[in-house]
Amino acid sequence: MFSTTRKALTASLLATALVATLTTPSFADKKSDLEKEKSGVSGKIGDAKKDLELSSKKYADALAALKKAQGKLDAARTTLSGTRGALATAKAQDDEMQAKLVASEAELDAAKARLGRGEKALATSEAAVEQFAVENIQQGDPGMRAFSELLQGEEPSAFSEQMSLNDAVSDDQLATMQGLAATRVILEVNRDKVKKLRDKVKAQREAAAANLVRKRELEAAAVSQATEVAQLVSDRRGAADSAEEVRREDKKQVAELESERTRLEAQIRALTPKQVKEAGGDGGGALSYPASGYGVTSSYGMRFHPVLHVYKLHDGTDFGVPCGTPIKAAAGGTVLQTYYNAGYGNRVVLNNGSMRGKSIVTTYNHLTRWIVSPGQRVSRGQVIGYSGTTGYSTGCHLHFMVIANGQTTNPAGWL
Structure with missing residues (x-):
């Protein structure tokens, strides 16, 4: 997965959520x-x-x-x-x-x-x-x-x-x-x-x-x-x-x-450099597990991609969940986008507002489907979709990402 894409995507999602305030x-x-x-x-x-x-x-x-x-x-x-x-x-x-x-x-x-x-x-x-x-x-x-x-x-x-x-x-x-x-x-x-x-x-x-x-x-x-x-x-x-x-x-x-x-x-x-905090959020200092009860199958970091067969950054944490498992918001916030991407498959992108002084965006990828809409406010723990294996994926799982100030980061430091 491409870190440059996430940098650009973060700004795009923030802009989409805040554009109504302009x-x-x-x-x-x-x-x-x-x-x-x-x-x-x-x-x-x-x-x-x-x-x-x-x-x-x-x-x-x-x-x-x-x-x-x-x-x-x-x-x-x-x-x-x-x-x-x-x-x-x-x-x-x-x-x-x-x-x-x-x-x-x-x-x-x-x-x-x-x-x-x-x-x-x-x-x-x-x-x-x-x-x-x-x-x-x-x-x-x-x-x-x-x-x-x-x-x-x-x-x-x-x-x-x-x-x-x-x-x-x-x-x-x-x-x-x-x-x-x-x-x-x-x-x-x-x-x-x-x-x-x-x-x-x-x-x-x-x-x-x-x-x-x-x-x-x-x-x-x-x-x-x-x-x-x-x-x-x-x-x-x-x-x-x-x-x-x-x-x-x-x-x-x-x-x-x-x-x-x-x-x-x-x-x-x-x-929109000043509108980040207006996106919402619940003011928490940590994120909740988006799929509680399931173990991590692949951590954040460089790895050999199982589909593309090249070494690249694995920009999130994988949870080994069966297809159809309910996926929950890691924190309160606003749904920025829901769309399909060839790499990430069906994904939901949440603007979780400011946490620990940083702008936090979380994404939930490879879903079978989502049940929220862009602009919708969600609360921590609310079901936003169901796990799957869409996009570049070798099996049912949740690929969970945390983007802090426009940069992908290790979700383990926020959970």
Whole structure:
């Protein structure tokens, strides 16, 4: 809230209350001219109220849209980051799986080659053993054949040589038979190894294929999510630009209206420097609580404004009252004005006359409605309106102000 506005407003309100006491022609003429000028400015302010209120609502909506856009953007970026991480993992797994698959296939090929050689060796050994068996059957027992030849007059030395040869052949055939058995065992081992390697390669190919599908899905998702993030970045930028544009419009409009009002009300203040005490009052030295029984939720002083989001003077004391709570005059006096302001909402301004040697004006802001009229005299404790949350407000409360000699002051020193 703007302290310069209050300075000007105080003088304006005092002038309004006292203008009826000015009877000289010069005062009346000048008053009439100023009142006409004031009426024109008030009309401009009144015309701008709806736009200013709408603009402020637009700003709040723009901030909400910006926050929502930022939330979506943060979530989308997190999702994209997770997808890219999963994609990197899938790619690494793909490379690892391919390397293992190549090694397994090479091992399988080598095992197949060994198996092929073993099968050929087995076939050769089986053929040799088969030939030996056939010959043995056709020629009979070699030992018996040599003994028969000996009986038929063959030399004994020939018989000995034939028996030695038979022994050598038997040993060779025995070795062949043993080799055949060993070949069959090795061949079976190789066959089992080939089978296991084939199963291993099959499983690796299936896993690699599944990982490849997942990798492609992740790649597609990453592209889609990156596009979404780009759009959300654009949306957020647009929301931020909109919020900043409306904020600039608000500040500019408020500054222009307050500057004009300050200029005019300063002139009205200069007309009535001696009429302050004639406004009324009950002669008390302190103010009563305008909403008794309710605690203070925000004190007078600098604070971060919850709507405008800037540090500025909080020019009064907030009482945490529910909407519709009766609000009472803090002291007797005269109602100077009742009107709506985009910042203060519905407000009642009372001229409480002189207290402790100072001109005291109290204002009651953000009301739902008022039940008094300008020029009406009220007594201390009289209900003048009902609390609300109009204007720049984040919830139901009463914003109570004390203006002493045209300057805002801490209400706590007067209550």
